[in-house]
Amino acid sequence: MNSKALSDEETFIPINDRPLGISSFELVLPLLWKELVVKRDWPIPMLWKYLSFNPSNLLGLMQEKLSIGSKRWLIFDPDEKWLNNQINLGYDSPSNFPKKNKLIKGKVIHVGLDF
Numbered sequence: 772m773n774s775k776a777l778s779d780e781e782t783f784i785p786i787n788d789r790p791l792g793i794s795s796f797e798l799v800l801p802l803l804w805k806e807l808v809v810k811r812d813w814p815i816p817m818l819w820k821y822l823s824f825n826p827s828n829l830l831g832l833m834q835e836k837l838s839i840g841s842k843r844w845l846i847f848d849p850d851e852k853w854l855n856n857q858i859n860l861g862y863d864s865p866s867n868f869p870k871k872n873k874l875i876k877g878k879v880i881h882v883g884l885d886f
Contacts (some may be wrong), residue, residue: 789797794881795840796845797879798855798869798870798875800822800847800877800879801849801875801876801877801878802870802875802877803822804818804849805876805877805879809847809877810825815817819866823835839841842881842883843883844867844882844883845879845881845882845883846878846879846881846882847878847880848877848880849876849877850875850876850877851876851877851878851880852876852878853872853874853875853878854874855870855871855872855874855875856872856875862880865881
């Protein structure tokens with residue numbers, strides 16, 4: 772199942788009952804931010820270019836762009852801290868769960884993603 776709760780309310784829906792969608796950006800983005808922006812001093816626009824535009828080019832898809840009424844956005848707070856655990860996922864799985872129960876700095880706080 773490839774699913775991600777896109778709102779706090781959806782975290783209470785069992786994982787198998789959620790709509791299909793993006794998975795794991797809530798962990799990947801903070802880890803990339805820490806490694807590339809903080810440690811390697813990448814400019815922020817460079818990170819967004821590699822995350823937003825280059826994947827489309829690589830896959831031969833129309834390049835992403837922001838526009839009025841778009842639902843393909845997110846807001847990321849690099850200073851927000853959160854505990855990476857499975858409490859709200861609706862299941863407890865022994866599967867791959869990187870940084871389980873670790874404090875993570877950087878959080879996606881709002882999304883408008885539409886798939």
